[in-house]
Amino acid sequence: MSEVRIPYEAKEKDLKVMHVGAVPAEERPKAALELLGEMLKYKRSLKLYLDVCTHCGACAEQCHSYLGTKDPYNMPVARVELVRRVYKKFFAPGRSFLRAWEGAKDIDQETIDLWYKYFYQCNQCRRCAIFCPKGIDTAEVTIAMRELLAHLGLVTKFHAGIVKNMKTTGNNMGTPLPAILDGIEFLEEELKEETGLDIKIPVDMEGAEVLFNPSSSDLFTNTDGFMSVAKIFHKAGVSWTLSSRIAETANFGLFFHEPTMREHNMKLMNAGKDLGVKRIVAGECGHGWRTWRMFTDTINGPLPFPVVHLFEEVLDYMRDGRIQFDKTRNPELITYHDPCNYGRGGDLMDQPREILRACVQNFVETTPTKEYSYCCGGGSGILMDEAMEIRMALGQPKAESVRATGAEILCAPCAICKAQLPVVMNHHKVDVKVKGLSDLMGRALIL
Amino acid sequence: MADLIVNGQAIPLDEDGFLEDTELWNEEVAKALALTEDVPELTEEHWKVINYLRDYFAKFGVAPMVRKLCKDTGCDLKTIYELFPSGPAKGACKIAGLLKPTGCV
Structure with a gap:
């Protein structure tokens, strides 16, 4: 490859740990089509999401990735369209001349390059799914497409390195x-x-x-x-x-x-x-x-x-009364960042707030908040240094919502958020310290 | 990334500018790596941190937890950032010839 991709690609030797081999570049379009066909058989959600989009655009302005980067491909509708157009051409029911009218497109190396680039600029935060009238969850499409890319041997160096570390x-x-x-x-x-x-x-x-x-x-x-x-x-x-x-x-x-x-x-x-x-x-x-x-x-x-x-x-x-907190030990103005996978993916929104009420004195919500909260911009493992410019753009909507609170402490109880948000806040000049909820509990705990 | 040239010898670096082969580290290499990290000169204080990291790495194969680094060298985190602007996990580890810490950091 002549051009270095962002994020960096894993080398073939680093893929062995995942039992995938690198498909040569010229064979990728054909292999990708076969993989997509297989996936459509068992991933009903993928097929549904590719079928039901009406291109209404309700998702576009709700996606922090588009808001932060202003790159039209980062509108969820356009991101998914990168697959949908191939789906329309090869797999969708209907007559072929209509498919062309619907934007059906052949698959080539450029399509795969675009998949790699834009499915690694989606944080899988699922905010678009809250606003989509059809309930399309782009995160599911991103997960499926990254899986497909992995089978072609296209994995980021960062993600592959982590899989290797986990195994060893x-x-x-x-x-x-x-x-x-x-x-x-x-x-x-x-x-x-x-x-x-x-x-x-x-x-x-x-x-x-x-x-x-x-x-x-x-x-x-x-x-x-x-x-x-x-x-x-x-x-x-x-x-x-x-x-x-x-x-x-x-x-x-x-x-x-x-x-x-x-x-x-x-x-x-x-x-x-x-x-x-x-x-x-x-x-x-x-x-x-x-x-x-x-x-x-x-x-x-x-x-x-x-x-x-x-x-x-x-x-x-x-x-049960087994522990008590002294909230005067957390006197600062504190706001809370809902990690996407707690708020929109893991049924964990009220519990951290109940704990916060017990262990901090001054709490302020961000706007938007809870299931409407913006992603930190590091979600789905977009934490690699070479993607720093994109990461800062992805974190911009969150930075503004935190700035507006005037909070001194941003409680962000997720390891990815804790790695991403201090850099984002510093970059966007928001003067706030990032801490986990555990940190605040520890300070307030009466031992 | 382009090789690091030290005394006429080419030292391969990975995409992040860390040594491909940690065995190739020496004090001259450290000085050359420091220049890539906007550290123009390695002072006694820098060496205290570098030597600590190298000893720990030799023993355990990874960087120590940041809190331990601070405690054992007597440099608080603010000082570490003053010495190594990109921080303990990036600048300090790079100059000391360690592997790049990865994960949610």
Whole structure:
């Protein structure tokens, strides 16, 4: 290839871990057509979404990707049209002259280049689906098309690297167990220094009630949040453990490769079974949560135990009176960012707000909010450095909605959002600190 | 990305400007990498961070958690960003010849 694509493509050797090979460029159009045909047989949602769009355009101005980049291909209707036109030509029912009138188009290498480019500028946030009168969910189309691209050997270097790390170490960052254990020992010392208490972070404790599955970035950059979780379990008197086999709630398979999602699910299920826990508690991660809540039981189930979110677990402790918060310890003006996969994909909007009401003094909502909230611009793993310019454009609508609140702290309880939003806010000159909800709970917790 | 030329030797870099082969790191390479990160000169304070990262990497094969880096070197995060403008996971790790931390960071 003469031109470097953004995001960078994974090299062929890095695809082996996903058991896909690179299809030579000249054979891709034919192979893509076959793959699309196969997908249409088992993905009814894809076929439906390609059939029912009336091109009304209600989605266009609701998509942060279009609002931020002003690139017409980033209107959800136009993004999906990149596939729809091929679908119309080869698969849709109807007479052929009508198909041409409807914009049916042959498939060529340029089509595939456009797919790679624009399906990696969609954050799979699902906001368009809220506004579409037909209920078309572009995220589903993006997921399907990225899956198709993966079968052609077209995966981003970033996503492929994470799959490889997950397989070799059980976490996206690729942190080997000795480093995790070293970090945990250090955090126990930090907890002792801060609280004077012996707050343990158990690993592989058989028979523990809870297996807590954090994001691996909680053990690298977001340690305040992780330490807060340890404090909460300690105070609530709940026996909990981490697993040495998996420390990752982010499941990148959801974004582009179902077999990877399935394998990741299985790893966590088996870890939970072998430790004999009563439930798994998922840490702060939007899409990971959507996966556990919406897909795991269907794809890998039935599960022998529930998978609950940390916020649901904490609400139980609050209602039972096992923990209390002192909200005066969070006196700043605080606003909340709904991670897309909590608000629009994981039934988790009121729970974090109930916790916030208990542990912060001054809360302000953004406009729009809840299921109408804008994506951070990093969703679906668009976190690679080479896409920084696009990422900043994707985050622009969110930045403006946060600026308008005047908040000092932006609570964003998702690892991707926590990686993306500080850069976005800095770029768009919004003076706000980004923190997880765990961080705020930890500050307010009465130990 | 184009190779890094150090004393006439070509050192291959990946697309993100990190060393392709971490074994090829030495102090001269660090100085050349520093220039790619807008760090014109490596001071004693820079070396304290670089050496810590290298020791940790030699032992564990990855970068340490940022909190541990700060605690053990005595440099708070603000200082790290002053020394390495693109931060601990990017600039500091790159100059120290580590692999690029990836994931939700």
